[in-house]
Amino acid sequence: MKVAIVHEWFTTWAGSENVVEQILACFPDADLFALVDFLPESDRSRIAGKHVNTTFLQNLPFARTRYRSYLPLMPFAVERFDMAGYDLVISSSHAVAKGVRVAPKQLHITYVHSPMRYAWDLQDQYLRESGLDRGIKGFLAKQMLRWLRNWDRRTAQRVDHFVANSRYIAARVRNAYGREAETIYPPVDVETFCLGGQRGDYYVAASRLVPYKKVDIIVEAFALMPEKRLVVIGDGPSLPKVRAKAGGNVTFLGHLGRDELVRHLQTARALVFAAEEDFGILPVEAQACGTPVIAFGRGGVTESVRGLDAENPTGLFFNEQSATSVRTAVADFEANAHRFSSAACRTNAELFSTPRFRELFKAYVLKAVHEAQARG
Numbered sequence: 001m002k003v004a005i006v007h008e009w010f011t012t013w014a015g016s017e018n019v020v021e022q023i024l025a026c027f028p029d030a031d032l033f034a035l036v037d038f039l040p041e042s043d044r045s046r047i048a049g050k051h052v053n054t055t056f057l058q059n060l061p062f063a064r065t066r067y068r069s070y071l072p073l074m075p076f077a078v079e080r081f082d083m084a085g086y087d088l089v090i091s092s093s094h095a096v097a098k099g100v101r102v103a104p105k106q107l108h109i110t111y112v113h114s115p116m117r118y119a120w121d122l123q124d125q126y127l128r129e130s131g132l133d134r135g136i137k138g139f140l141a142k143q144m145l146r147w148l149r150n151w152d153r154r155t156a157q158r159v160d161h162f163v164a165n166s167r168y169i170a171a172r173v174r175n176a177y178g179r180e181a182e183t184i185y186p187p188v189d190v191e192t193f194c195l196g197g198q199r200g201d202y203y204v205a206a207s208r209l210v211p212y213k214k215v216d217i218i219v220e221a222f223a224l225m226p227e228k229r230l231v232v233i234g235d236g237p238s239l240p241k242v243r244a245k246a247g248g249n250v251t252f253l254g255h256l257g258r259d260e261l262v263r264h265l266q267t268a269r270a271l272v273f274a275a276e277e278d279f280g281i282l283p284v285e286a287q288a289c290g291t292p293v294i295a296f297g298r299g300g301v302t303e304s305v306r307g308l309d310a311e312n313p314t315g316l317f318f319n320e321q322s323a324t325s326v327r328t329a330v331a332d333f334e335a336n337a338h339r340f341s342s343a344a345c346r347t348n349a350e351l352f353s354t355p356r357f358r359e360l361f362k363a364y365v366l367k368a369v370h371e372a373q374a375r376g
Contacts, residue, residue: 001087001369003030006078006097009067010039010052015186015281016113019165020092021046022187022354023111026362027090033081035074035096038064055080072144075099075151088369091159099155107372109161109365111184114169114278115176116152153177161368163361166279166300182364185304186279187357190349192258193288195342197266202229202251203294203330204268206261206282207275209236214274214296214321216242221326223247228330230272231264265289270333274321277301287314288349290342294329296321304352308336312344 005027007020024030024047037052055077057063057070070077074096083089083102091097094113102108153176162181164170170181203222207213215232219242222230230250232242243252256264265271271286272294279300283293287305295301297317305315316336318329350356 002085003027003088003090004033004083004086005030006033006081006089006091006093006100008093008095008097009035010037010047011064011067013039013043013046015279016092016094017043017046018189019111019113019186019357022358023090023092023361024048024050026358026365027088030090031086033100035077036063036067038067053081071095072148075148075155088365090365096152098159099151100158102158107161107369108159109163109368110159111163111165111361112169112173112181113165113186115172116148160372161364163364166303168300168303169278184357184360184364185352186281187354188281188284188288188349188352190284190288190353193262193265193285193349195266195290195346197263199269200267202231202268203270203272204231204233204264204286204291205272205274206233206264207273209234209238209242211238212275213238216245217321217323218272218274218326219243219250220245220323221330222250224323224327225249225330231268233261233264262289265291270294270315272326272330273301274326275299276321280304283315284349284352287345290345292316292333292340292345294318294326294333304348306344306348308332308339312341312347313339314345314348315340 005023032047032050033053035055036058037054057077060070078096078099079101081100083100086106089102089106089108091100091110093110095116098110156177156179162173162179163184164173164181165186167183170183173179173181205215205218207215209215222228223245226247226249232250232252233256235254265286266289268291270292271283273283274296276296276299283295283301284304286293293305293315295305295315295317297319306313308316316329316332318325
C-alpha cells in the first residue's frame, strides 16, 4: 500500500504529534502532509526526518506564529492536497485534517482527537479571545464559524472509518457527525514515567496555566487546607490569577523538564486534576509513576482512572469544578488512602502504553483494509 498521513500542523510537540509519531511507526514508508510545518530541528527525528508536504498557508505573513489566525482558509488549504496515488489516507484531526479529499477507491481513516472545537463547543471562547465577540466583526466571525461547522459536518462523510481517542470523544463524534467511532486510546510513554522514589507529604498539580485547566480552584481549595502542601508545576497566562489565590502551603515551580516532572509525580501523594479533557495524558503518566489521581469526573479521565467503586482503585472523582469539591475529594482520598497502591496504578497505566497503541491501531487499520479489499 501507498500510505499518506495528514496532520493539521507541525509547530510544537504535544499529544496529537505523539499519535502521529506512532502512526508513522506503524507505517514507516508513509508520506506526511500538514497545513504548515515549523517543527523545530530538535523534534524532527520524531517524524524520522521526513519531508512534510505543506500548503500555501506555509508562506503567508506571520504564519510561523499566527497560523491559527488563518482558520477561515484552512478548509480550502486542506482540500488542495493531492492524494492521487495513495491507497490509504490516515488523518490525525482536531480541526480540518479529516476534510482532505479522497477518491472513492481510496480508504480514509481518521483518528479524531476532538471534533473541531472552534466551530462547536469552544466557539464563544474563540471569538472572545480573538476580540470578535461583538460588533460587525463579531457578526461576520459568527457567520464564518457557522459555515465552518457546516463544512465540518459535511466533510465527515468523506471518512470511511473514525477512530476516537476516548469514548468521550466517540460520543462527540456521534453528536456532531452522526457517525460511529472505534475507541483506541492515545499512546503514553509509561517507560519514562516509571515507579521510583519515596512518597512525600505533598499533592501535585501540573499543567499549562490557562483558564480551562482550573488550577485556580485547586489552589483555592488548598488555601482552605493550610495543613496540607500543594506543588504547582507549569506556567502560563493565568499564573497571576492562580498565585493570588495561594496560601503559604502552595509552592510554584514553574515549567519543569521531563525528568523533574517525573520525579515530582513519583513522590507526590496524589495528582489533583480539575480540567475536563478529551483524554488527559497527565493522569496516566501519574499512574505510571504509581501515583493516584484526584480528578474532576468528566471527560476522558473517567476512562483512564479507576474510581473508588473499582476493586483496585487508582483514584477518585469530584463532581463540580469548585474549591469546595476539591477540598472534599482530598478528604475522601485521605480517608481511603489504604485502598490505593502504586502497583495497581502502574498496572492500569500500562493499558495505555505506546506498544499497545501501535498494536491496536495497526490491527484496526489492516482489518479495515482487508474488508475494503474483500468488497473490491
